[in-house]
Amino acid sequence: MKWICMSFRCCSFAAFLKCNIIISRFGFHRFQSHWYHSSPFVDSKNKRLVDTLHSQAVKNGSLLNLDVCNHVLNLYVKSKNLDLAQKLFDEIPVRDTQAWTILISGFAQIGSFGMVLNLFREMQMEGICPNQFTLSSVLKCCSSVSNFQLGKGIHGWILRNGIYRDVVLENSMLDLYLKCRVFEYAKTLFELMEKRDTVSWNIMIGAYLQAGDMEKSLDMFRSLPRKDVVSWNTIIDGLMQKGYERNALEQLYHMVENGSELSKFTFSIALVLVSSLLLMQLGRQLHGRVVRLGIHNDGFVRTSLVEMYCKCGRMDKASLILREMHVDSLRKKFPKVSWKESMTEIISWSSMVSGYVWNGKYEDALKIFRSMVLELVVVDITSVTSIISACANAGIMEFGRQTHAYVHKIGHKIDLHLASSFIDMYSKCGCLNDAWVIFRQTSDPNVVLWTSIISGCAFHGQGKEAIRLFEQMRYQGIIPNEVTFVGVLTACSHAGLLKEGCKYFSMMKEVYHIEPGIEHYTCMVDLYGRAGCLNEIKEFIHENGISHLCVIWKSFLSSCRLHKNIEMGKWVADNILQLEPSDAGTYILLSNMYATNHKWEEAARVRSLMRKREVKKHPGQSWMQLKDQVHTFVMGDRSHPQAMEIYAYLDKLIGRVKEIGYSFDVKLVMHDVEEEQGQVLLCHHSEKLALAYAIIYTASGTPIRIMKNLRICTDCHNFMKYTSQLLEREIIVRDIHRFHHFKHGCCSCGDYW
DNA sequence: ATAGGGTTAG
Structure with a gap:
C-alpha cells in the first residue's frame, strides 16, 4: 500500500508538469479513496508540495493551459489555501465558468459568505454564465445570511x-425561502416542483409545524x-416544540413500531421529550439503546442524557455521565480538543449546574x-x-463577576457575544446597573445585544x-x-x-412575519390577566388554538386568583x-384561592x-x-450552622x-392549622430566613x-416591603418569574406578579 | 472526480 501511495505521488506530480493526461491514463479510480483521504495535496500540511507544483507549472509555462490552472486552483481550494487560490485566480488570463465555480465553492466551504456573494457579482459582471454547481454554492450562502433578494433573483x-x-437545487431554494420567512413563496415553489423527494417533503413538514399548522x-x-429517519425526527421534534408533548411521544412509539432506524438526532430529541414528561423509565431504556448502538459518545x-x-x-447518574465525558476529553487532550468538543463539554457542565439548581x-x-x-x-473565549x-x-x-475580571485580565476584547452574555448575567443576577454599563460601552450593537438589555429591563x-429601547433599536434599522x-x-x-402589548403582538406577526411561540402566547395571557380581562383570555386561547399548553392555563389560573374569580379559577x-x-x-x-375567600372546606x-x-x-x-x-x-x-441566631433575629425583626x-396574611396558610401555628409557618418561609441571614452578615446600606425557586408569597412580599422601609435597605428578590x-x-412589580 | 447540494438537535 505504501508503495502504491508513493508511486501515486510521483505520477500525480508528473501529471501536473505534463498536463493532466497521465492521471487519466493511470487509472485514477483505483486510487480514488487515497486521493481524498491520504493524497498529499488534500492535506493542508502539504502546502509546500502544492506550492512547488505551482511554481514548476509557472516555470514551464503550462499555466497558460486553462485546464492545468483549474486543476491547481482546485488543489489550493481542497487544501483550504484560499489566499493562494485567490492569487492564482487573479493571474489566470482567461477564466471560465469552472474557474469561477471552483473559487466560489472554496469560499462557500469555509463560510466566507461575503466573499462568495462578491465573487458571484463580479462573475456576472464579466458576463460569465453560472452553472448548477455555482448556483448551489451561492444559494447556500444566501440561505446562511438570509439574502432573500439574491435568492429570488x-x-x-x-x-x-x-x-x-x-x-436538490429546488430544495435549497425551499430552505432559503423558509429561512427568509416567506412561507408563501416556499409553498408555491413546492407545489410547482416537478419532482419532489423525501427531503422536499421533510422540509415542508417542518415548515408547516413551525408555522403552527399542525393538522x-x-x-x-x-x-x-x-418516511425516513429525518421525517420522524422532524415531526417528533416539531410537535414537542409546539407543546404537543403527548402527541410527540405517540409518534415516537409509532416510529419504533414501524421499525424505523433511530439516529443520534432521534435519541437527543427523544431524551429531551422524556425529560419534559419526567418519564425516567423510558429514559433509561433509551440510554440502554444509546449504549448498545455505541453513540453515547x-x-x-x-448532553440530553x-x-x-x-x-x-x-443527579448521581447525571454526574456519572458527565464524569465519563470528562475523562474522554482529557484523553483527547493531545492533540488539542477541538472547539466543538470543548463547547459540547461545557454545555453539559452547564446543564449539570442548572440541574443542581x-x-x-x-x-x-x-x-x-x-x-x-x-x-x-480548554478555556477559550467562546x-x-x-x-x-x-x-x-x-x-x-x-x-x-470573577469571569468578567478574568476576561479583562487575559486582555480579551469584550465583543458582542461576550457583552450580550454579561448583560444577561448581570440583569438575571439583579444588577441592572452593571448591565447598563456594559451596554453603553459596546459599540455597534446588534439585535442580540439590544435584546439582552430589553429583556433585562423587562425582568426588572x-x-x-424596555419599549423605549425597542423603538430606538427599530429606529436604528435593526430588525427584531x-x-x-x-x-x-x-x-x-x-x-x-x-x-x-397587543400592538407589539400584532406587529410581530404582521410586520416581521414571526409566528408566535409558546413564550409569546404566555406573555399575552399574562398581559390580559393583569388587566383583569379574564374572558379575553378564554377567547385568546380559543382563537390561537393553544388549549393544549399547560403553561398558558397556569398563567390564566394565577390571574383568576389575583382577581378573585373562583368560578373561572376552578374551571381553569x-x-x-x-x-x-x-x-x-x-x-x-x-386551595389558596379558596382559602383567601374563606372557603375552607373547598380548600x-x-x-x-x-x-x-x-x-x-x-x-x-x-x-x-x-x-x-x-x-x-x-x-x-434549622440545619444551618447559624440557625439559632437567624431565627432569633427574624423574630425580633x-x-x-x-x-x-x-401584619400576617394568615389567609394564605392552610386552614387546618390554628392561627398561631399558621403565623409560625409563615414567618419561617425560606425567603424570610434568607433575608434575616443577609441582614446579619452583610454591611448595612448594601x-x-x-x-x-418559586413565586414569592403575598405575605413575604409584604414583609419585604416593610423591612426595606424600616432598615432603609434595597432588597432584590428574584423569583421564578421576575425580579422584585x-x-x-x-x-417595582407594583404588587402584581 | 477538475466544480455542489438540500431536511432533523442543546
Missing part, C-alpha cells in the same frame, strides 16, 4: 433558463409513503461550577460565554424603558427577532401595558389537571385530593451568595416591622439579593 434566472431544474403537517407526514446525546437525569432528580442544590451547583472552571480542558450563562441561570453573580419591571419580542411582551406584561384548574394531573402548583394555587378538599393522588410538592427554597459561599434556606429548616404596620426591587416600602 437566482430562482427567477433558473426559471427563465429552465435548464437546471434539479431537485396540515401531520396530514403530509401521514401521507408520506416512505455523541455530544448532543450525552445529563439533562434527562437532572430533570428526573437523579433545578433540584434546589445550590451548594452543589456552585461546587460543580468551580470544578468546571478549574478542570476545563466557552466563557457558556460559563457566564451558567452563572446567570444559577443566579451566582460573584462568579460571573421597567416596561416603559422572536427573542426580542419575548422581551418586549414580557416588559408589557410586567408593567401592565395592555394596549402596547380542572383544565390544567386534565393535562397534568400531578402538578403541585395548581393544587396549591387552587381542604383540594388538599386531600392532592394527598390522595400523591402529588409531591416542590419545596420552596431561597438562596443567597455571601463571598464564595451559597447559603440555602428551606421553610422551617418581625416584631419591629409589625410596629410600622405589617443591597440584599435573594433568589427563590423593594425600596422605601414599595416594590
Whole structure:
C-alpha cells in the first residue's frame, strides 16, 4: 500500500508538469479513496508540495493551459489555501465558468459568505454564465445570511433558463425561502416542483409545524409513503416544540413500531421529550439503546442524557455521565480538543449546574461550577460565554463577576457575544446597573445585544424603558427577532401595558412575519390577566388554538386568583389537571384561592385530593451568595450552622416591622392549622430566613439579593416591603418569574406578579 | 472526480 501511495505521488506530480493526461491514463479510480483521504495535496500540511507544483507549472509555462490552472486552483481550494487560490485566480488570463465555480465553492466551504456573494457579482459582471454547481454554492450562502433578494433573483434566472431544474437545487431554494420567512413563496415553489423527494417533503413538514399548522403537517407526514429517519425526527421534534408533548411521544412509539432506524438526532430529541414528561423509565431504556448502538459518545446525546437525569432528580447518574465525558476529553487532550468538543463539554457542565439548581442544590451547583472552571480542558473565549450563562441561570453573580475580571485580565476584547452574555448575567443576577454599563460601552450593537438589555429591563419591571429601547433599536434599522419580542411582551406584561402589548403582538406577526411561540402566547395571557380581562383570555386561547399548553392555563389560573374569580379559577384548574394531573402548583394555587375567600372546606378538599393522588410538592427554597459561599434556606429548616441566631433575629425583626404596620396574611396558610401555628409557618418561609441571614452578615446600606425557586408569597412580599422601609435597605428578590426591587416600602412589580 | 447540494438537535 505504501508503495502504491508513493508511486501515486510521483505520477500525480508528473501529471501536473505534463498536463493532466497521465492521471487519466493511470487509472485514477483505483486510487480514488487515497486521493481524498491520504493524497498529499488534500492535506493542508502539504502546502509546500502544492506550492512547488505551482511554481514548476509557472516555470514551464503550462499555466497558460486553462485546464492545468483549474486543476491547481482546485488543489489550493481542497487544501483550504484560499489566499493562494485567490492569487492564482487573479493571474489566470482567461477564466471560465469552472474557474469561477471552483473559487466560489472554496469560499462557500469555509463560510466566507461575503466573499462568495462578491465573487458571484463580479462573475456576472464579466458576463460569465453560472452553472448548477455555482448556483448551489451561492444559494447556500444566501440561505446562511438570509439574502432573500439574491435568492429570488437566482430562482427567477433558473426559471427563465429552465435548464437546471434539479431537485436538490429546488430544495435549497425551499430552505432559503423558509429561512427568509416567506412561507408563501416556499409553498408555491413546492407545489410547482416537478419532482419532489423525501427531503422536499421533510422540509415542508417542518415548515408547516413551525408555522403552527399542525393538522396540515401531520396530514403530509401521514401521507408520506416512505418516511425516513429525518421525517420522524422532524415531526417528533416539531410537535414537542409546539407543546404537543403527548402527541410527540405517540409518534415516537409509532416510529419504533414501524421499525424505523433511530439516529443520534432521534435519541437527543427523544431524551429531551422524556425529560419534559419526567418519564425516567423510558429514559433509561433509551440510554440502554444509546449504549448498545455505541453513540453515547455523541455530544448532543450525552448532553440530553445529563439533562434527562437532572430533570428526573437523579443527579448521581447525571454526574456519572458527565464524569465519563470528562475523562474522554482529557484523553483527547493531545492533540488539542477541538472547539466543538470543548463547547459540547461545557454545555453539559452547564446543564449539570442548572440541574443542581433545578433540584434546589445550590451548594452543589456552585461546587460543580468551580470544578468546571478549574478542570476545563480548554478555556477559550467562546466557552466563557457558556460559563457566564451558567452563572446567570444559577443566579451566582460573584462568579460571573470573577469571569468578567478574568476576561479583562487575559486582555480579551469584550465583543458582542461576550457583552450580550454579561448583560444577561448581570440583569438575571439583579444588577441592572452593571448591565447598563456594559451596554453603553459596546459599540455597534446588534439585535442580540439590544435584546439582552430589553429583556433585562423587562425582568426588572421597567416596561416603559424596555419599549423605549425597542423603538430606538427599530429606529436604528435593526430588525427584531422572536427573542426580542419575548422581551418586549414580557416588559408589557410586567408593567401592565395592555394596549402596547397587543400592538407589539400584532406587529410581530404582521410586520416581521414571526409566528408566535409558546413564550409569546404566555406573555399575552399574562398581559390580559393583569388587566383583569379574564374572558379575553378564554377567547385568546380559543382563537390561537393553544388549549393544549399547560403553561398558558397556569398563567390564566394565577390571574383568576389575583382577581378573585373562583368560578373561572376552578374551571381553569380542572383544565390544567386534565393535562397534568400531578402538578403541585395548581393544587396549591387552587386551595389558596379558596382559602383567601374563606372557603375552607373547598380548600381542604383540594388538599386531600392532592394527598390522595400523591402529588409531591416542590419545596420552596431561597438562596443567597455571601463571598464564595451559597447559603440555602428551606421553610422551617434549622440545619444551618447559624440557625439559632437567624431565627432569633427574624423574630425580633418581625416584631419591629409589625410596629410600622405589617401584619400576617394568615389567609394564605392552610386552614387546618390554628392561627398561631399558621403565623409560625409563615414567618419561617425560606425567603424570610434568607433575608434575616443577609441582614446579619452583610454591611448595612448594601443591597440584599435573594433568589427563590418559586413565586414569592403575598405575605413575604409584604414583609419585604416593610423591612426595606424600616432598615432603609434595597432588597432584590428574584423569583421564578421576575425580579422584585423593594425600596422605601414599595416594590417595582407594583404588587402584581 | 477538475466544480455542489438540500431536511432533523442543546
